[in-house]
Amino acid sequence: MENLIEIKGVRHSYRTASGPLPVLDGLDVTVPEGGFVAVVGPSGCGKSTLTRLVAGLLIPDEGTVNVHGTRITAPRSNVGMAFQNPVLLEWRTILDNVMLPLEIVPNKLTKAQGEDRARKLLALVGLEGFESKRPSELSGGMKQRASLCRALIHQPEVLILDEPFGALDAFTREDLWQTMHKVKAEEPFTGVLITHDLRESIFLADQVVVLSGRPAKTQFVMDIPDTGLRTLEDLYTPLAAERLNVLRHQIEVAQGRVAA
Amino acid sequence: MKARQVLVPLAAVVVFLVLWEALVWVMGWPNYKMASPSDLIPAYEKYWSLFLIMGWQTLWRTIVGLLLAVIFGTGLGMVMGFSRTMRDALYPLLVGFNAVPKATVVPIVALMFVGWHDFNTVLIAFMISFFPIAVSVSIGLSTLEPEYRDILRSLGASQAQVFWKIALPKTLPEFFGALKVSVTLAFIGTNLMEIVSPHGRGLGALFDSGKTNSDYPLMFAVLIALAFLGIVLYYIVVALEKIFAGWADRTV
Numbered sequence: 001m002e003n004l005i006e007i008k009g010v011r012h013s014y015r016t017a018s019g020p021l022p023v024l025d026g027l028d029v030t031v032p033e034g035g036f037v038a039v040v041g042p043s044g045c046g047k048s049t050l051t052r053l054v055a056g057l058l059i060p061d062e063g064t065v066n067v068h069g070t071r072i073t074a075p076r077s078n079v080g081m082a083f084q085n086p087v088l089l090e091w092r093t094i095l096d097n098v099m100l101p102l103e104i105v106p107n108k109l110t111k112a113q114g115e116d117r118a119r120k121l122l123a124l125v126g127l128e129g130f131e132s133k134r135p136s137e138l139s140g141g142m143k144q145r146a147s148l149c150r151a152l153i154h155q156p157e158v159l160i161l162d163e164p165f166g167a168l169d170a171f172t173r174e175d176l177w178q179t180m181h182k183v184k185a186e187e188p189f190t191g192v193l194i195t196h197d198l199r200e201s202i203f204l205a206d207q208v209v210v211l212s213g214r215p216a217k218t219q220f221v222m223d224i225p226d227t228g229l230r231t232l233e234d235l236y237t238p239l240a241a242e243r244l245n246v247l248r249h250q251i252e253v254a255q256g257r258v259a260a
Numbered sequence: 261m262k263a264r265q266v267l268v269p270l271a272a273v274v275v276f277l278v279l280w281e282a283l284v285w286v287m288g289w290p291n292y293k294m295a296s297p298s299d300l301i302p303a304y305e306k307y308w309s310l311f312l313i314m315g316w317q318t319l320w321r322t323i324v325g326l327l328l329a330v331i332f333g334t335g336l337g338m339v340m341g342f343s344r345t346m347r348d349a350l351y352p353l354l355v356g357f358n359a360v361p362k363a364t365v366v367p368i369v370a371l372m373f374v375g376w377h378d379f380n381t382v383l384i385a386f387m388i389s390f391f392p393i394a395v396s397v398s399i400g401l402s403t404l405e406p407e408y409r410d411i412l413r414s415l416g417a418s419q420a421q422v423f424w425k426i427a428l429p430k431t432l433p434e435f436f437g438a439l440k441v442s443v444t445l446a447f448i449g450t451n452l453m454e455i456v457s458p459h460g461r462g463l464g465a466l467f468d469s470g471k472t473n474s475d476y477p478l479m480f481a482v483l484i485a486l487a488f489l490g491i492v493l494y495y496i497v498v499a500l501e502k503i504f505a506g507w508a509d510r511t512v
Contacts, residue, residue: 052410055410055414056414057410057413057414074416075413075414075415075416076416077415077416079414079415081410081411081414083407083410083411085405085407087405087407087408087411089425089426089429089430090430090507090508091429091430091432091505091507091508100411100412100425101415103425104412104415104416104417104421104425105415105416134507136507136510150411154415160414
């Protein structure tokens with residue numbers, strides 16, 4: 001399969017008052033078309049910087065970020081983003097929020113077609129009947145669902161999820177994990193998921209990348225070759241426990257608590 | 261609008277007038293110490309055409325001053341909201357400018373543009389009222405969460421699109437909050453100039469002529485007329501706020 005996203009040898013520093021602060025130092029991540037890669041690592045290791053690189057919001061000091069073989073040097077309209085903060089526009093209805101990218105990205109959809117697609121996506125994530133509500137009338141989990149629809153409305157090549165479920169309670173989070181599988185089956189995408197939650201990473205992704213502490217480099221890669229529909233029960237099998245143990249150990253190495 | 265929303269404030273006004281009348285009557289104050297509401301009615305009857313002419317003078321100059329304050333204040337707020345350098349550069353100047361009591365500026369401006377009564381009245385109304393607008397717009401823009409910007413910028417949106425689609429609407433509640441403060445400030449500015457300026461016009465000049473002629477009920481009548489205009493303009497702003505920033509109201 002062709003690699004849709006290729007990040008090679010990326011180094012990046014932020015300029016701060018006390019000199020350059022290196023955040024990425026030798027980052028390699030590849031995501032095949034249709035793949036879903038989870039990136040985990042210690043707090044503040046540069047995971048969010050990675051999403052900004054893929055979105056073209058940030059150009060790395062060294063190394064390359066390619067999407068579809070094209071080097072990313074500026075934002076392009078073929079990405080969808082969702083963050084921990086759902087950042088819905090409070091003055092718009094849920095439907096108008098979801099349709100926002102269509103106002104920016106060049107597309108061939110008429111307004112009616114765009115609306116149909118938005119309604120379809122909202123129904124897919126279980127928000128049917130909430131189209132004309134305002135964000136302030138929705139719970140945190142529902143806002144995140146709407147934010148996910150907005151990230152997908154323009155059929156982006158790459159979906160970037162930066163800890164989208166981080167602020168939700170455990171049960172809502174598990175609900176949303178299952179929603180993600182449903183969405184991926186209906187609306188296939190290539191995704192990068194940033195997360196702190198190891199269970200989330202092995203449940204959703206087909207590859208987990210562990211980053212080292214700051215400045216981050218790719219420290220460890222685990223493939224999750226499971227195919228077919230995953231269920232929450234799969235998280236309570238000996239195989240899942242073994243994977244979590246390995247990842248847990250890698251995180252501790254990244255934190256510098258234990259030797260590799 | 262429900263009947264309650266009209267009747268309750270109206271009843272409050274009636275209660276206020278009755279208490280005022282009763283206070284003057286109980287204390288036995290002569291009208292040069294404190295005029296009572298019943299003293300005002302003859303004043304309005306005698307000078308009603310002057311009240312209409314002068315009231316209009318005051319109103320349009322206040323509104324023009326306020327419009328200039330909105331345009332200039334929003335522009336200044338945008339510059340300071342988007343550029344950190346400009347914010348650092350302009351804030352001390354702006355705060356210093358605002359700290360100067362406008363009552364001291366009024367005689368200077370009155371002399372500087374002597375004879376240009378409309379101009380210097382509008383100028384003071386503007387000078388006194390743009391500050392809250394500039395500050396609120398700049399704070400609204402500079403506190404925009406970076407994720408809002410990223411959502412649009414990652415789609416290839418221009419700065420102008422980010423401003424029109426997100427920054428501007430998101431700042432509207434703060435803007436209207438500031439505008440409510442500015443409305444009353446602009447009235448103060450207009451009247452300061454009308455009172456101080458020789459051969460002034462407007463309700464401030466009417467107040468001044470009441471003072472010169474020892475017509476105390478007229479002076480109180482002017483105060484009430486000013487309060488009335490202030491209320492009208494304030495509720496116009498409230499109505500605009502409901503139309504453009506009603507989404508921010510969580511009490512409904």
